[in-house]
Amino acid sequence: MASGTLLYAQSGGVTAVINATASAVIQTARGRKIKVLAARNGILGALREDLIDTSKESLAAIRALAHTPGGAFGSCRVKLKSLEQDRPKYERLLEVFRAHDVRYFLYNGGNDSADTALKVSQLAREFGYPLTCVGVPKTVDNDLAVTDCCPGFGSAAKYTAVSVRECALDVAAMADTSTKVFVYEAMGRHAGWLAAAAGLAGQGPDDAPHLILFPERPYDEADFFAKVKATVERVGYCVVVASEGIQTPDGRFVADAGGGKDSFGHTQLGGVASHLAGRVKDVLGYKVHWTLPDYLQRSARHLASKTDLAQAEAVGKAAVEFALKGMNAVMPVIVRTSDAPYRWKIEAAPLTKVANHEKKMPAGFIRKDGYGITDGARRYLEPLIRGEAPPPYGRDGIPKYVTLKNLPVRKALDAWTD
Incomplete structure (x- = not known):
C-alpha cells in the first residue's frame, strides 16, 4: 500500500491542456487513496511552503479542469541552478517535503523543469530521504527530447x-x-x-x-x-x-x-x-x-486538439502510476507507433535523457528552399491537431471554465527568505 503525500507543481508557460494533466494526476492519485498537494505558483510555492490542499476540491471541479485553460494552481518562470550554486534552495525543498510527508514530487513543465526534478531526486538520495521524482511533459514549443511530441x-x-x-x-x-x-x-x-x-x-x-x-x-x-x-x-x-x-x-x-x-x-x-x-x-x-x-x-482551449487532450491526460495518469511504482527520475513520454492509422503509447524515459536537451525541427521537415514544410513534416504534424474537444458553453455564450478554491495547507516551517 502506497503511503505519503504527492506534491504536484506547474512550471513555465502554461498551455491549453496543462490543467487536463493536473486533473488526471489528481483523479488517479485519489483513486489510489493518495493525498495530493499542489504548489502555488510552481516551484516558488514549494520553496515558500505555500501549498494547496486539492482534497478540498469537489470531484466535479477537478474534472472540469480538463476543459479549463491556464494554470489552475499558478505557474512561474523560475529556474534553479546547479546543486552547488542553489544548494540552500534544494535543501529548503527537502525541508518542506519532510514537513508535509511528501514522498512523490511531480513537476509539470519543460526542459528546465525536468532538470530540476532530476536534481531534487539526486539531493533526496544524498540525504537518504525516500522521494520519487517524476517530470511531466508540457510545452507549446514541442522541443522536449525523447518524447514524440509534447502535450500542449x-x-x-x-x-x-x-x-x-x-x-x-x-x-x-x-x-x-x-x-x-x-x-x-x-x-x-x-x-x-x-x-x-x-x-x-x-x-x-x-x-x-x-x-x-x-x-x-x-x-x-x-x-x-x-x-x-x-x-x-x-x-x-x-x-x-x-x-x-x-x-x-x-x-x-x-x-x-x-x-x-x-x-x-x-x-x-x-x-x-x-x-x-x-x-x-x-x-x-x-x-x-x-x-x-x-x-x-x-x-x-476552445480550439484544443482532441489528440492533444488525450495525451495530456495520459501523461498525468502515467506520472502517478510511475511514481507509485517507485520509478524515480523518469518522465512519461509519448511514443508514436504508427502514422496511418495514427497510434501512440506512453513509456518511461530517464530524466537524464530529457533534461536540458532541445529537440529542433529535423532538416527533412523543412523544404529545400527553406520557406515551407515537407510531406514528412505534414505526416508528423497532422495527427497532432486532429479532433475537436470543445469545452461546455453556458447560456451566455461563454465557455464554462472552473476556478478552484485553492485552500492552503497550514504551514509548519519558518518563512523562507531567498
Whole structure:
C-alpha cells in the first residue's frame, strides 16, 4: 500500500491542456487513496511552503479542469541552478517535503523543469530521504527530447493552422485593393515547430502560408524580399508565418527587443512580425498587416486538439502510476507507433535523457528552399491537431471554465527568505 503525500507543481508557460494533466494526476492519485498537494505558483510555492490542499476540491471541479485553460494552481518562470550554486534552495525543498510527508514530487513543465526534478531526486538520495521524482511533459514549443511530441503543442498547432487559414481567406478577399502582405508571428525561440504547424493551413503551392521563416534557418532579408515580391506577383498576395526566434546569419535575433534576459536566461524577444511588416512596407511598398497572437496560441482551449487532450491526460495518469511504482527520475513520454492509422503509447524515459536537451525541427521537415514544410513534416504534424474537444458553453455564450478554491495547507516551517 502506497503511503505519503504527492506534491504536484506547474512550471513555465502554461498551455491549453496543462490543467487536463493536473486533473488526471489528481483523479488517479485519489483513486489510489493518495493525498495530493499542489504548489502555488510552481516551484516558488514549494520553496515558500505555500501549498494547496486539492482534497478540498469537489470531484466535479477537478474534472472540469480538463476543459479549463491556464494554470489552475499558478505557474512561474523560475529556474534553479546547479546543486552547488542553489544548494540552500534544494535543501529548503527537502525541508518542506519532510514537513508535509511528501514522498512523490511531480513537476509539470519543460526542459528546465525536468532538470530540476532530476536534481531534487539526486539531493533526496544524498540525504537518504525516500522521494520519487517524476517530470511531466508540457510545452507549446514541442522541443522536449525523447518524447514524440509534447502535450500542449497539438492544441497550439491547431490554433495556429486554423488561424492562418482563416486570416488567409480574409487577406485574399481584400488583396486587390488593400493588404498585399500579411505577417503572422508564431512562438518558437530555437525550434520552429509552431511555425511549421502553420503549413497545415494549405495544401497546394499557392495556398497560404506562402512563406514560413524557421529559427533553424538563417534569415536572409534580401532573399526574403525577393520571395515576397514573387509571391505577390504570382498569387496576388503573400501570407508569411515567422517564428519569433528567427536569426540573422551572424546569430542575432531579428526580434531582439533589447529587454535583457528573462528568469531562464533567455533573450527577451518581441515583435518579429511588426519588424518584418515595417521592412516589407519600406522596401517593397506593399500595404502590410501583421499579428502577434502571443498568449492566444497557448490559451485557446476552445480550439484544443482532441489528440492533444488525450495525451495530456495520459501523461498525468502515467506520472502517478510511475511514481507509485517507485520509478524515480523518469518522465512519461509519448511514443508514436504508427502514422496511418495514427497510434501512440506512453513509456518511461530517464530524466537524464530529457533534461536540458532541445529537440529542433529535423532538416527533412523543412523544404529545400527553406520557406515551407515537407510531406514528412505534414505526416508528423497532422495527427497532432486532429479532433475537436470543445469545452461546455453556458447560456451566455461563454465557455464554462472552473476556478478552484485553492485552500492552503497550514504551514509548519519558518518563512523562507531567498
